[in-house]
Amino acid sequence: MKSTSILLLTVLVLTLGCIGGQVNETTTTTTILCSIEADGFGKTQCISDEAVIRNEPDLCDLLSERIWIETCLRKVAEDALDAEICEKIGSERVQVECIKEIAVKSKDGNLCDRIEDNSNKDACFYSVAVGSANSLFCRSISVGNSKYRCLAITERDASDCGKIEEVSTRDYCYLMIAGIKPLNDSCSVIETEKLKNDCFTILAEKMLDLSFCGEITETEGKTNCEGKARQAITRIQNMQASFNETVKINPQ
Numbered sequence: 001m002k003s004t005s006i007l008l009l010t011v012l013v014l015t016l017g018c019i020g021g022q023v024n025e026t027t028t029t030t031t032i033l034c035s036i037e038a039d040g041f042g043k044t045q046c047i048s049d050e051a052v053i054r055n056e057p058d059l060c061d062l063l064s065e066r067i068w069i070e071t072c073l074r075k076v077a078e079d080a081l082d083a084e085i086c087e088k089i090g091s092e093r094v095q096v097e098c099i100k101e102i103a104v105k106s107k108d109g110n111l112c113d114r115i116e117d118n119s120n121k122d123a124c125f126y127s128v129a130v131g132s133a134n135s136l137f138c139r140s141i142s143v144g145n146s147k148y149r150c151l152a153i154t155e156r157d158a159s160d161c162g163k164i165e166e167v168s169t170r171d172y173c174y175l176m177i178a179g180i181k182p183l184n185d186s187c188s189v190i191e192t193e194k195l196k197n198d199c200f201t202i203l204a205e206k207m208l209d210l211s212f213c214g215e216i217t218e219t220e221g222k223t224n225c226e227g228k229a230r231q232a233i234t235r236i237q238n239m240q241a242s243f244n245e246t247v248k249i250n251p252q
Helices: 002-018 027-035 040-054 059-063 064-078 092-106 107-116 117-134 135-140 143-153 156-165 167-182 182-188 191-209 208-214 219-249
Strands: none
Touching: 027 040, 059 107, 064 092, 092 107, 092 117, 107 117, 107 135, 107 156, 117 135, 117 143, 117 167, 135 143, 135 182, 143 156, 143 167, 156 182, 167 182, 167 191, 182 191, 182 208, 191 208, 191 219, 208 219
């Protein structure tokens, strides 16, 4: 029954194509393949998959709803790492997300210049820079606070955090650096108490040193810090014990 349906659809589409004077082979094949799907979502998924596999964004126009057409275009663009396809998308939000995703995947911050809105463009530069650990694209960010936080993270240098004017943003920058490059100096300069406590907790966990928890004056925060540090220490001890046991079982 299914083979009969395919045959009939093939004849119908080819006939209509010939009447029009020209047959688009890719569109015809996709129409035939996807027309046998029983439900609307199945057809939508089928056409989108074919568009991605064939790298044919024009196939997305076979879909009836604008939201599915744009979703299809985004899938094709991201799979092919082709930002030009993103620009066919009508929704600015989806278009920006599409370009940003491709820029991050390809580690190409130059693609961010395709985004018109400065805020979204900065977010794109930030994501590419942090994702690729390349501070070059941080310098393209127009807003100072975001630029300095980006530089601090990519260059693993807490001194750039100190250039941030807004207190909570600056403190959060120091906290992020502590997670990347554990240093006591990063935590000591944090003004927001909760973030400072979180920072010393990170140091205690990463350095396997309960003494950092002593820097926390608030009881609950100190208890939380000590608990997490002890868990981290136990994990390392268990890993070492497991390794030593493996060495005994499999001597070199």
